[in-house]
Amino acid sequence: MVPDFKSRCPFMVPLLQPQRRKLLIGGICVVLLVVGVILLTYFLCSGEGEFVLDRTPLFAGRNNLPESLMALWAGNLSLLNLNSDLREIYQNDSCFWCNTDLPRLRRGKVKSQFWIANAGCSNDSQIYSTLKQLDIIDRLIKKYPSDFQLIRQSKDLKEAHKNNKLGSIIAVDGGQSLMDSNAVLRIFYNLGVRAVALGNNCTLESGNTTMIKSLEMEMVVHEMNTLGMMIDIQGLSKITQKNILNISSAPVMISHTAAAALYKYEGNTDDEIMELIKSRDGLLMITFDALNLGKQDNVTVSDVTKHINYVVDKIGFDNIAIGGNYDSYGEKPAGLEDVSDFPLLFKELKAENGSKWTAGNLDKLAGTNFERFFKNVENVRNYTLILENE
Ligand SMILES: *[C@@H]1O[C@H](CO)[C@@H](O)[C@H](O)[C@H]1NC(C)=O
Ligand SMILES: *[C@@H]1O[C@H](CO)[C@@H](O)[C@H](O)[C@H]1NC(C)=O
Ligand SMILES: *[C@@H]1O[C@H](CO)[C@@H](O)[C@H](O)[C@H]1NC(C)=O
Ligand SMILES: *[C@@H]1O[C@H](CO)[C@@H](O)[C@H](O)[C@H]1NC(C)=O
Ligand SMILES: *[C@@H]1O[C@H](CO)[C@@H](O)[C@H](O)[C@H]1NC(C)=O
């Protein structure tokens, strides 16, 4: 006997008709499509599905290429072809000075960085060495105008990125090159310098001294706040670091450091200073210098992630950035030998702990923390100018 569908399930009968079945299948397809689009939109907008460095412009920290070019070619750029692999030109695979060229910067997805002008140590080279490297940076940017753009203010970062150029922020390393003079500081600013490391690594107690006496230091810090220059307290004694953190109206940074709690080494930062950096919304930038990361010979990318994870576990995700420090003395971790290797670090962090390193947290490390820091330093300057003009 044929069951009485109509009485038992009144909706079944119409569905059995081909016309209605098509409608139903069509309806299900529409619903699935809508759900799919919603999920995809969520996925893309949250960034979870996209590689962080394709989404957020990477600020890659310090790069000492100007000093390399001094050391290798006495700053003669007519010999330089930055579009070639510099390791081949130097014919030295293990060259400390050969970490950087344009093809590798592009592979590394580097979108902005500090070009460092390092101060000399002998009395007559302190400022001369800095000026020679500032001149190299200037000529480098002019030699490759379609690749580099000088960054004068925080908003230039977006502009450079839009122009598909590497945002070039000039930083001076070595308070000794200020010669105890705010005049020198102001001239540096006019030459485009936007960050200065106040420490002096020339003395025996390197990483533990400042040539600036406390009163002079107060004047320098105040002048840097007024000019809108980023203050780098890398390598200063803890007492001086605390002083500057207390005096400065703008947040300050430590430009190439690691966690002292994991590995005690000159220039590494202890928990107390980390907390202070956080409380002032400053920036702790993790170096890739193997010497800072661990005592074993074979430092690898996972040593870098250990230090980064230590810092974010201690002070959260808002006050950390990449320190890099390529083209400096000393080894880099295996896997992070040159500027083309930044993507590996971000992949490693996500692979080690994807729920911790969400898209938002990776963005912070890659660049949004640095951009906010730079803006805040500039805001203090702008605010000071408004007060002075009232
Ligand atoms: C730079 O190098 C080029 C090519 O070797 C040479 O012709 C030029 O004289 C050098 N310039 C200086 C200032 O040494
Ligand atoms: C290669 O570079 C390393 C590090 O800069 C240096 O120690 C070594 O002497 C160089 N080798 C050659 C053959 O130039
Ligand atoms: C360097 O300058 C300091 C302070 O001006 C002075 O005491 C010292 O003797 C100088 N050293 C040399 C080698 O000239
Ligand atoms: C100080 O640091 C700069 C940059 O790393 C380096 O060029 C210089 O040789 C250092 N000086 C000393 C005495 O270590
Ligand atoms: C400087 O370093 C020495 C050890 O090298 C240490 O005894 C001293 O306390 C440090 N001074 C400051 C002010 O941190």
Ligand SMILES: *[C@@H]1O[C@H](CO)[C@@H](O)[C@H](O)[C@H]1NC(C)=O
């Ligand atoms: C911070 O500076 C204020 C003055 O602006 C001073 O009263 C205070 O003692 C300083 N604190 C530290 C820890 O140096």
Ligand SMILES: *[C@@H]1O[C@H](CO)[C@@H](O)[C@H](O)[C@H]1NC(C)=O
């Ligand atoms: C470092 O690596 C080299 C070769 O990759 C190996 O010979 C050496 O034993 C390693 N050293 C340590 C301390 O693991």
Ligand SMILES: *[C@@H]1O[C@H](CO)[C@@H](O)[C@H](O)[C@H]1NC(C)=O
């Ligand atoms: C990932 O990070 C979270 C938050 O820090 C932590 O609770 C969890 O244990 C970590 N997972 C692994 C596998 O390390």
Ligand SMILES: *[C@@H]1O[C@H](CO)[C@@H](O)[C@H](O)[C@H]1NC(C)=O
């Ligand atoms: C600071 O002021 C200048 C103009 O005087 C402006 O171009 C810049 O964007 C301002 N910076 C911030 C962070 O608002």
